[in-house]
Amino acid sequence: MAFQLNVDHTEFLRDYWQQRPLLIPGGLSQFEDPIAPELLAGLAMEEGVDARIIQQQAEAWHVQHGPFEDYEKFGETDWTLLVQAVNEWFPDVQNLLLPFRFLPDWRLDDVMVSFATENGSVGAHLDQYDVFIIQGTGQRHWRVGERIEGAAEFCPHPDLKQLRNSDFDACIDTVLQPGDVLYIPAGCPHHGVALEPSLNYSIGFRAPNSAEWLAQLADQLLASEQNFPRYVDPQLNLETAPYCITNSEIAQVQQLLMQQLESTSGVQAIQQVISQAKRPLPQPEREITTVELASYATTDMLLCRTPGARLLLGCDNQLYANGDCIAAPEQLTAGFQELLQLDQEVALAECSAIFADTAALNCLTELLNIGVLHLVQELAEEDGEATD
Numbered sequence: 001m002a003f004q005l006n007v008d009h010t011e012f013l014r015d016y017w018q019q020r021p022l023l024i025p026g027g028l029s030q031f032e033d034p035i036a037p038e039l040l041a042g043l044a045m046e047e048g049v050d051a052r053i054i055q056q057q058a059e060a061w062h063v064q065h066g067p068f069e070d071y072e073k074f075g076e077t078d079w080t081l082l083v084q085a086v087n088e089w090f091p092d093v094q095n096l097l098l099p100f101r102f103l104p105d106w107r108l109d110d111v112m113v114s115f116a117t118e119n120g121s122v123g124a125h126l127d128q129y130d131v132f133i134i135q136g137t138g139q140r141h142w143r144v145g146e147r148i149e150g151a152a153e154f155c156p157h158p159d160l161k162q163l164r165n166s167d168f169d170a171c172i173d174t175v176l177q178p179g180d181v182l183y184i185p186a187g188c189p190h191h192g193v194a195l196e197p198s199l200n201y202s203i204g205f206r207a208p209n210s211a212e213w214l215a216q217l218a219d220q221l222l223a224s225e226q227n228f229p230r231y232v233d234p235q236l237n238l239e240t241a242p243y244c245i246t247n248s249e250i251a252q253v254q255q256l257l258m259q260q261l262e263s264t265s266g267v268q269a270i271q272q273v274i275s276q277a278k279r280p281l282p283q284p285e286r287e288i289t290t291v292e293l294a295s296y297a298t299t300d301m302l303l304c305r306t307p308g309a310r311l312l313l314g315c316d317n318q319l320y321a322n323g324d325c326i327a328a329p330e331q332l333t334a335g336f337q338e339l340l341q342l343d344q345e346v347a348l349a350e351c352s353a354i355f356a357d358t359a360a361l362n363c364l365t366e367l368l369n370i371g372v373l374h375l376v377q378e379l380a381e382e383d384g385e386a387t388d
Contacts, residue, residue: 003028005099005181017103018130018185021144023172027181028099033136033199034092037115040199043090044068044083054122054160055079061123063159080120080194085278087111088307091345093201098343100132100203106274106312109204116140116194124166124191126151130205131184135176138198142182144172145189163189206278213273220269220323221260231256267316268325275320277308281371288375290365296348297355302376303364304345309372313340319363321372327363335360339367345376 006027016022044051044066051066056078071081087094093111100108109129116138126148133142145168152164168189175195176182184190186207192200208216221228233252240246260266305311311321319326319336329336335357354360367373 003031003096003099007181009102012183013102016183016185020146021172021185021188021190022183023174024181024183025177026179028134028179031134031136031179033178034096035086035090035113035199037137037197037199039090040083040086040113040115041068041071041081043086044081049089050084051081052159053079053081054120056119056121056123061156061160061162063157065159075117077118078120080114080116080122082112082114082122084112085110085308086113088279091304091307094307095344096134096201096203101343103205106310107205107207109206110278110308112202112204114200114202116192116198116200118194118196120194121192123156123160123162124168124189125162126153126187126189127184127204128186128209129207130186132203133176133182133184133192134201134203135178135180135182136199136201137178139175139177139195140192140198140200141175141195142172142190142192143168143170144182144184145170147185147187148189149187151189166191216273216276217261217266217269220272221265224265224269226265228260229256264316268314268318271312271314271316271318271320272323272325275310275312276323277310279308281306281309281322282374283371284369284374287369288365290362293365293368294355294361296375297351298349299347301348302345303342303348303351304374304376305342306371306374311340311342311367311372321367322370324370326366327359329359329363333357333360336363339364342373348375 005024006029007022007024012022043049045068047067049066051068053064053066053068053071053074055062055064055074066083087097087110093113096111097108124143148168153161154164155161172182231253233249235248261270309322311319311326313332314320314325316328317332318328319340327336334353335355336359338351338353339360348355354364364373368375
């Protein structure tokens, strides 16, 4: 099911984005859960899935990480199951990202889905990233405050950070109904409590800190095996003691780093990092050739974006995907635009602009072979399913 966010995009970006919280009643009209609680619980039993349960007993908080074998020991109330990147496992959950594509693709992180029993909560806390919370089945009571600077936080459990003062001033105090959407900017306190068994979908936006940027850029640049400029200090003199670090030496290091970041290779590395998927992408069982791909041009085979994959047009007009520079089209033709705009599965027979453009078709072949895109063969209607 295709969803549309019922909000004026221009007004939202001007008045709310990274400024203040917003409640959007009926933000996703006629909302239907794209996943059932039972399927979410089953997913959290699988190896390789990032899942945890947060439980409050009396005044104590407990956190357990999956995979889980069963849920009986947690009882009927006071706990929440949270599962990261559910969109990478369920295509219907992946579709929840589509209403938010008025924001940069590379900032979209994943869809975390939480199932809470009655009175389930993770406590009052802050997030360092922007998030949209979509209410699914059930009801949750939410309190959200304006951004707090220097708020006191503590860890009631090593894997859980909360606000010391949970009684913050709330600018939003409401019970979310299915289809309601809550936008919470980074740094705004919030606290949600389930009034009954309920599902929430959190659309998170990644916001790496400066140290994370530097670490990822260093890895990307080192992997390129380029010859990088080295530190030099030809102006040394005997006036400074050998055990001192001087201001000019610090300035020289800063200049060296800035020159690298501002260079062509530095700009390319930044865009490669931005295009990386959060987790390794599933790889195809075998490579496909452009000739073979062209033979499918009029079939009902579906072309799909792999959940978690990013395909981006760089400021240097090169295409980036999963940390690689894929292509450098001389111009952004209709074929390349068709590739970049792909957000839902589409029949290859409807991709005429790609098949009419040799460069775009070659690019599509490479994207299929590195797992950024994949093909799905539709089975006969009576089979009721599709297969890769």
